Amino acid sequence: MDTLLAGTRMRRNRQTDWSRRLVRENALTVDDLIWPIFLVDGEGIRQPVPSMPDVVRLSVDEAVREAERAAKLNIPALALFPYTDPSLRDDTGSEALNANNLTCRALRAIKTEGFDIGLMTDVALDPYTSHGHDGLMDGETILNDETVDQLCRQALVQAEAGSDVIAPSDMMDGRIGAIRQSLDVQGFRGTQIMAYSAKYASAFYGPFRDAVGSSGTLKGDKRTYQMDPANTDEALREAELDITEGADMIMVKPGLPYLDIVRRLKDEFQVPTYAYQVSGEYAMIKAAAANGWLDGDKAMLESLLAFKRAGADGILTYFAPKVAGMLAERS
Numbered sequence: 001m002d003t004l005l006a007g008t009r010m011r012r013n014r015q016t017d018w019s020r021r022l023v024r025e026n027a028l029t030v031d032d033l034i035w036p037i038f039l040v041d042g043e044g045i046r047q048p049v050p051s052m053p054d055v056v057r058l059s060v061d062e063a064v065r066e067a068e069r070a071a072k073l074n075i076p077a078l079a080l081f082p083y084t085d086p087s088l089r090d091d092t093g094s095e096a097l098n099a100n101n102l103t104c105r106a107l108r109a110i111k112t113e114g115f116d117i118g119l120m121t122d123v124a125l126d127p128y129t130s131h132g133h134d135g136l137m138d139g140e141t142i143l144n145d146e147t148v149d150q151l152c153r154q155a156l157v158q159a160e161a162g163s164d165v166i167a168p169s170d171m172m173d174g175r176i177g178a179i180r181q182s183l184d185v186q187g188f189r190g191t192q193i194m195a196y197s198a199k200y201a202s203a204f205y206g207p208f209r210d211a212v213g214s215s216g217t218l219k220g221d222k223r224t225y226q227m228d229p230a231n232t233d234e235a236l237r238e239a240e241l242d243i244t245e246g247a248d249m250i251m252v253k254p255g256l257p258y259l260d261i262v263r264r265l266k267d268e269f270q271v272p273t274y275a276y277q278v279s280g281e282y283a284m285i286k287a288a289a290a291n292g293w294l295d296g297d298k299a300m301l302e303s304l305l306a307f308k309r310a311g312a313d314g315i316l317t318y319f320a321p322k323v324a325g326m327l328a329e330r331s
């Protein structure tokens with residue numbers, strides 16, 4: 001049958017802006033954004049991260065200022081990541097348990113201001129270990145259960161300092177259940193958990209490791225705990241375990257190269273599902289834009305919309321303040 005004669009013309013709905021808006025299936029809003037920020041010791045410091053143009057490490061006072069800006073832009077949440085001074089790193093990552101560490105000081109300082117914004121903190125040992133791994137080591141081996149014990153204590157220290165959402169990014173087995181239980185026992189029943197459920201051993205984390213200062217120190221790779229990029233069924237098993245163990249939200253990471261995983265998890269579980277547009281994805285767009293090879297703003301917006309189309313309920317993105325500003329101007 002001749003479809004044109006039968007009357008089907010897909011371009012009819014695309015003729016005008018109002019019509020394109022009318023048939024649009026997905027939209028990016030400020031409510032979809034979580035902004036990851038980097039912390040550094042000191043005062044009045046905004047230290048550029050060379051591999052992440054326009055991203056700076058912030059001292060606590062500057063982080064407070066940025067939190068206020070983010071709250072005014074209506075960004076729902078911040079995710080905090082510390083650059084730990086090398087002198088504070090050791091092979092067990094003991095600084096992670098210091099109730100006065102950089103992350104905890106930033107949590108308290110931002111919380112005191114009472115901004116309407118959620119604070120999320122990463123649970124993993126890599127910013128604090130001299131070997132750059134997320135867990136405790138015995139020779140070459142990353143110890144699972146011993147690490148989980150330490151992660152429970154790290155999560156507790158963060159919850160006590162005011163973290164609203166504990167986000168374990170370490171990929172140890174059983175950590176969500178253990179952390180949930182220890183938070184509950186200590187009276188933090190309301191503290192949410194966002195599990196990095198499907199976190200892949202990815203080359204796209206490079207600039208982040210520069211930002212937190214673990215790239216020079218990392219020995220080997222993380223393939224014995226982070227997932228193999230070849231796998232997708234395994235992501236379902238990881239997510240199912242995390243949900244069963246008490247995760248309130250799940251996450252896929254990296255983002256754009258793993259949109260198939262986002263879609264599968266959302267279809268399978270119907271729980272709040274997030275994607276992390278990681279440092280390497282950010283750096284690629286910024287680098288290409290800086291060379292004039294693509295339109296940076298358009299590529300940013302298209303990449304963020306793609307997460308929504310794939311089923312994500314929100315996106316962790318270094319573009320958050322920029323895109324929130326643009327969305328505010330449009331409305």
Ligand code: PBG
Nearest residue numbers: 124126169204205208278279280
């Ligand atoms: C640490 C952690 C990493 C990221 C978030 N938490 C790096 C890693 O696992 O090596 C990466 C984020 C990014 O690249 O933007 N466990």
